[in-house]
Amino acid sequence: MNAFFIRNIIFPLMEKFKGNTIRKKFKFLQELCYSSKQEIESFQKEELKNLLLYCIENVPAYKGFKYLKEKIEKDPSEAIGEFPVLEKKNFIKNFDYYLSERVDISKCILNRTGGSTGEPVKFYMDRETVEWYEAARYLGLSWWGINIGDRCLMLWASRNDIRNSNNLKEKIKERFLKNRIIISSWDINEKNLKEIIRKIKRFKPLYIYAYPSAVYKLAYLLNENGVVFDLKLKGVVTTAENLYEYQRELIQKVFKCPVINEYGARDAGIIAYQCPHGKIHVMSPNIYLEFVKTESLDEKRRILLATDLHNFVMPRLRYKLGDxxxxxxxxxxxxxxxxxxxxxxxREDEVLITRSGKCYDSHFLTTIMREMEVESILQYQLIQHSLDNLTLKIIKSDKFNENEIHKILKLISEKMDGAKVDVEYVNSIETGPSGKTRYVIREFNFSK
Ligand SMILES: [Zn+2]
Structure with a gap:
């Protein structure tokens, strides 16, 4: 399908039919992002003020904060600090209190996170909220010259999403309305490689939208088999999982285009997008972020609190995403x-902690392996059971060498203040229902 046709005929028709205003919001965001810092801040403040005033009048969880009305009107970014931080477990427990009393539930969309880290979170939103998310994604893509309706190859791993996309109606919608084909990361293997290559060559995508682990898997197979593509891609957009440097390097080499990091969360929308200069810009007209210092983390790292500015159906203020x-x-x-x-x-539970209080983020082992030029490991998962005990799960590569593994175990142990590190060789590493691959897991809570 022709991208021009989708962009200029189908998309506007769909908008009329559904009454949505994604393009209008996208154009608004596009103008705003090239304006001044002051203009952006004043738009964000206004949105935050409206949301907070709405919450204290209509949302049971926040009605007790009516006394903040004047403060909110004067300076909402100062007033928000008076509201409590919202932990996921408290939100799940008190779900009903966060639903606006003015909401018509029949017009709402029930969404849920995949639950790759703990219990899945359910929440309501409306079309308006989703449109802001979509507009923010199109804005991020536009920074890279990717337009609405451009041909997209999606490499996905979420079982729910794939299941939905397998019925015929959805397939037609994907192919002809969204100009997109989806390949499941479970289908990316040596056996299917020829068929996947044929599909990609016939479809000629303009960009790839993928879980980093999925597109890395494909890049790895293509590289091993010496397959050379001449796709002229505008970029590979990675989302949903952390993107590691070794993944970025191979993906860039194989697909000959930049890797673009999209930072989003199912329960917060598109939070930030990487620009062509390599920095990650926050979608601040959509989301209000707070960066909280904590003693357990070093000077530059912060815990993120997010307030989605356009969800009036089920507002969550100062929501702790866990990132x-x-x-x-x-x-x-x-x-x-x-x-x-x-x-x-x-994620917070992907930070390793040592007995003496040192912290390592989830990039820790990747960096070690890179410095040592490790070739033995195809994939790994490092689990910290306690301060003194870890397990490294490994899928061996063709170039496996036991000495190399011993060296890695020794080095991890040294960095972890002498903790015991066991190795376990496995054939696969389990992902949660969301399909997200987790490289580091800390199984216990820390408090300091
Ligand atoms: Zn930039």
Whole structure:
């Protein structure tokens, strides 16, 4: 299907039919992102003020904060600090309290996270919320010259999403309305490689949208088999999992295009997007972020609190997503005026902790393996059971060498203040129902 046709005929028709305003929001965000920092901040403040005022009037969980009304009207970014931080477990437990009293539930969409880390979270949103998410994604893509309706190859791993996309109606919608084909990461293997290559060559995608582990798996197989593509891709957009440097390098080499990091969460929408200068810009007209210092983390790392500015159906203020990010004081010299984050370090329970209080994020082992030029490991998962006990699960590569593994175990043990590290050789590493691959898991809570 022709991208021009989709962009200019089908998409506008769909908008009319459904009454949605994604393109209008996208154009608005596009203008705003190239305006000044002051304009962006004042838009965000206004949205935050409206949301907080709405919450204290209509949302049971926040009605007790009516006394903050004046403060909110004066300075919402100061007033929000008076509201409690919302932990996922408290939200799940008190689900009904977060539903707006003015909501018509029949017009809402029930969404849920995949639960790759703990219990899945259910929440309501409406079409308006989703449209802001979509508009933010199109904005991020537009920074790379990718437009609405451009041909997209999606490499996906979420079982729920794939199941939905397998029925015929969805397949037609995917192919002809969204100009997209989906390949499940479970189908990416040596046996199916020829068929996958044929599919990709026939479809000629303009960009790839994928879980990093899925597109890495494909890149690895293509590289091993010496397959050379001439696709002229605008980029490979990775989402849903942390993107590791070794993945970025191989994906870039095989697909001959930049790897673009999209930072989103099912329960918070598109949070940030990487720009062509390599910095990660926060979608601040959509989301209000707070970066909280904690003693257990080093100077530059912060726990992230997110407030989705456009979900009035089920607002969650200062919602703790469980992600840790590094702040960036330098900013970006591109012309996008949205603020920047330096790096997304991973989830809170992916940080390893040693007996003496040192912290390592989920990039820790990848960095070691890179420095040592390790070739023995195809995939790994490092599990910290306690301060003194870890297990390294390994899928062996063709170039397996036991000495190399011993060296890695010794080095991990040294870094972890002498903790015992066992090795376990496995054929596969289990992913949760969301299909996300987790490289590091800490099984216990820390408090300091
Ligand atoms: Zn930038």
């Amino acid at each position: 840790i990010v590094s702040v960036d004081e330098e900013g970006c010299d591109c012309n996008i005026a949205f603020p920047v984050i330096k790096e997304i370090d991973g």
